[in-house]
Amino acid sequence: MNKKGMDMAIQIFVVLFVLLAVAMLVLRLVSEQTQSQIKVINEEAKKAEMSKIKAECDQACVNCDSPQAQVGFCLKLIQSSLFEAKGAMDFDGDGFANAYVEEQVGQYTGGLYGLCEDQIYCSQISPCKCGNRTLDMRNCFNVICDYWEKQGADIPMLMQKFFPAPTCDMSDEELQRHWIVNYQQLMSCGSA
Numbered sequence: 001m002n003k004k005g006m007d008m009a010i011q012i013f014v015v016l017f018v019l020l021a022v023a024m025l026v027l028r029l030v031s032e033q034t035q036s037q038i039k040v041i042n043e044e045a046k047k048a049e050m051s052k053i054k055a056e057c058d059q060a061c062v063n064c065d066s067p068q069a070q071v072g073f074c075l076k077l078i079q080s081s082l083f084e085a086k087g088a089m090d091f092d093g094d095g096f097a098n099a100y101v102e103e104q105v106g107q108y109t110g111g112l113y114g115l116c117e118d119q120i121y122c123s124q125i126s127p128c129k130c131g132n133r134t135l136d137m138r139n140c141f142n143v144i145c146d147y148w149e150k151q152g153a154d155i156p157m158l159m160q161k162f163f164p165a166p167t168c169d170m171s172d173e174e175l176q177r178h179w180i181v182n183y184q185q186l187m188s189c190g191s192a
Contacts, residue, residue, distance in 0.1 A: 046091075053126075057128075058128075060073050064130035071144055073135055074121070074144055078125055080097075087121070090117060097118045099116070099117050100166075100174045101114060102114030102177060113177055115179050118168060119166065123135055123136055138183065141183060141187060145186075163187060
């Protein structure tokens with residue numbers, strides 16, 4: 001190959017290399033922009049889903065006149081259209097409802113405790129103003145205990161059925177901040 005042909009091949013190689021570098025840069029910029037847009041869309045979808053869940057919980061609160069209706073509200077698990085299982089919501093954004101969450105739900109729980117994404121009750125997300133009482137998780141146990149005691153129910157069995165042990169992945173330290181551990185005494189309905 002002559003010198004002129006060799007120079008032309010080198011020039012073509014350099015041009016192709018520069019084009020490849022520019023193409024990679026453009027792809028990277030587009031990818032970053034797309035990822036940030038996806039994140040915004042996911043956050044908006046989560047907000048919309050939480051609004052829908054809160055509306056359903058608020059609807060369950062509407063007829064809270066009777067003790068039975070109050071117990072029904074207190075036992076109601078949230079229902080997200082994003083997950084088939086009742087009580088499940090992905091707060092940490094990993095696409096699964098299997099994590100212990102605390103900071104992500106602080107706006108709903110008042111930062112008092114953490115919970116598992118796969119077992120969330122309406123009273124934790126949207127407390128019910130019922131007459132002179134607000135049915136949050138703490139007050140719900142008082143309502144449930146009173147109602148079940150009057151019914152002569154097997155309270156320990158029902159507590160285990162409706163409030164099973166947490167199943168999400170968490171450390172021992174997180175377990176100590178989980179709502180079910182913090183409310184253990186309330187769940188015993190005074191028979192500690």
